[in-house]
Amino acid sequence: MPVIKTNVLTPLNENKFMFLRNVFITIRNKRISSVETSTAIHSFRDWTHLLCLPGFIDTHVHLSQYYIRGRNGNDLLKWLQENVFVEEARSRDQDYARKLSHLFFDALLQAGTTTSVIYTAPQSTACEIAFETARELGVRAMIGKTMMDTNSPADLLENSDQSFQESVALFQRWHQKTDLLEYIFSPRFAPVCTPKLMQRIADFTRANNAFIQTHLAENTDEISLVKSLFPDVGSYTEVYHKSGLLGPRTILGHAIHLSEKEIALLAETESKIAHCPDSNFFLKSGSFSLASIKKAGIDFALATDVGAGTTLSMLEMMKLCNYRQSDYRVKPAEAFYYATLAGARILGKELEIGSVTAGKFADLIFLDLNPDNFANGEDLLSHIIYLNREIKVKSVMIAGSTVFSA
Numbered sequence: 059m060p061v062i063k064t065n066v067l068t069p070l071n072e073n074k075f076m077f078l079r080n081v082f083i084t085i086r087n088k089r090i091s092s093v094e095t096s097t098a099i100h101s102f103r104d105w106t107h108l109l110c111l112p113g114f115i116d117t118h119v120h121l122s123q124y125y126i127r128g129r130n131g132n133d134l135l136k137w138l139q140e141n142v143f144v145e146e147a148r149s150r151d152q153d154y155a156r157k158l159s160h161l162f163f164d165a166l167l168q169a170g171t172t173t174s175v176i177y178t179a180p181q182s183t184a185c186e187i188a189f190e191t192a193r194e195l196g197v198r199a200m201i202g203k204t205m206m207d208t209n210s211p212a213d214l215l216e217n218s219d220q221s222f223q224e225s226v227a228l229f230q231r232w233h234q235k236t237d238l239l240e241y242i243f244s245p246r247f248a249p250v251c252t253p254k255l256m257q258r259i260a261d262f263t264r265a266n267n268a269f270i271q272t273h274l275a276e277n278t279d280e281i282s283l284v285k286s287l288f289p290d291v292g293s294y295t296e297v298y299h300k301s302g303l304l305g306p307r308t309i310l311g312h313a314i315h316l317s318e319k320e321i322a323l324l325a326e327t328e329s330k331i332a333h334c335p336d337s338n339f340f341l342k343s344g345s346f347s348l349a350s351i352k353k354a355g356i357d358f359a360l361a362t363d364v365g366a367g368t369t370l371s372m373l374e375m376m377k378l379c380n381y382r383q384s385d386y387r388v389k390p391a392e393a394f395y396y397a398t399l400a401g402a403r404i405l406g407k408e409l410e411i412g413s414v415t416a417g418k419f420a421d422l423i424f425l426d427l428n429p430d431n432f433a434n435g436e437d438l439l440s441h442i443i444y445l446n447r448e449i450k451v452k453s454v455m456i457a458g459s460t461v462f463s464a
């Protein structure tokens with residue numbers, strides 16, 4: 059029963075967090091059994107020079123695009139053609155996919171991310187390799203193979219039946235087969251998916267309580283393309299709604315350019331959003347309407363969207379979340395929530411992960427930062443967010459097992 063004496067910074071809700079100095083975290087059966095100011099146990103790890111946070115939750119990231127981060131940006135559709143599709147085709151080579159998978163997960167852990175929601179390239183083998191690597195490294199993740207059965211380059215275009223059946227096979231092989239791994243159905247976005255494929259995904263996921271992820275309204279040219287491909291449907295959001303894809307287990311990446319009607323539809327269907335400020339900035343896609351989405355009561359959380367995002371650092375996402383809003387000041391407590399507990403919430407796991415709370419899984423990270431020099435938690439949290447490049451992650455634990463140490 060490991061006991062760690064350390065300092066804790068943890069979110070409570072979107073407006074509040076808690077800072078505790080010199081407390082004892084006891085871990086039992088993969089979970090935090092207590093966080094207390096004293097302990098009867100004499101043998102404990104003294105990590106009072108470090109700061110413990112809940113592991114970060116990245117709600118939208120493309121494993122197979124890790125190598126193309128920072129490639130000279132163009133707008134979304136050109137970026138996909140010139141960089142993404144070319145790179146994802148390379149994952150057909152299984153040695154390449156394996157090497158990439160290891161690099162990606164190592165970097166993810168180094169960044170302090172303990173839970174991630176991942177798209178792999180469309181090849182089934184690339185997704186299989188990602189699951190194998192995640193299992194080997196002890197990572198908590200939801201992983202899905204990207205699906206695209208129309209309007210796609212020949213080397214990525216899938217036969218519709220095959221795309222669906224391969225996804226179902228991966229779901230059956232991996233979904234909840236370990237404590238840490240789940241499958242997520244991942245149609246890339248409406249322009250490259252037929253209505254038939256989207257409907258089959260919707261039917262299957264509803265019958266099996268499975269999650270879906272896709273992209274929505276990231277860029278204005280993309281929206282025009284969707285309008286031309288689905289001329290009879292009122293909006294991009296309605297294309298997904300009509301196919302049955304919206305719902306409480308659906309995570310929509312970006313959701314930047316939405317009408318009031320579309321926002322209302324997302325709220326009504328309890329769909330979730332992954333907000334990717336770095337990627338939106340990089341591709342000049344636009345600015346997420348954080349205040350309107352919040353006002354509508356739609357749950358959203360932060361994400362890196364690597365490779366259009368340039369880094370796996372969720373600390374950096376917290377900073378950019380505020381920087382990208384011109385009329386709304388995202389407070390440190392709020393940004394912290396979006397990088398942790400809000401992610402847990404949109405995955406339906408808020409009772410399991412997302413904060414340093416007794417009863418939850420011990421998904422913990424330890425920053426190389428001695429809080430002695432900080433007068434209070436507010437200064438400390440603000441420092442972590444805005445000076446994040448000066449801070450190193452020293453140790454990462456998932457379900458009580460150490461998976462990374464520097």
Ligand SMILES: [Zn+2]
Nearest residue numbers: 120273311363
């Ligand atoms: Zn994406």
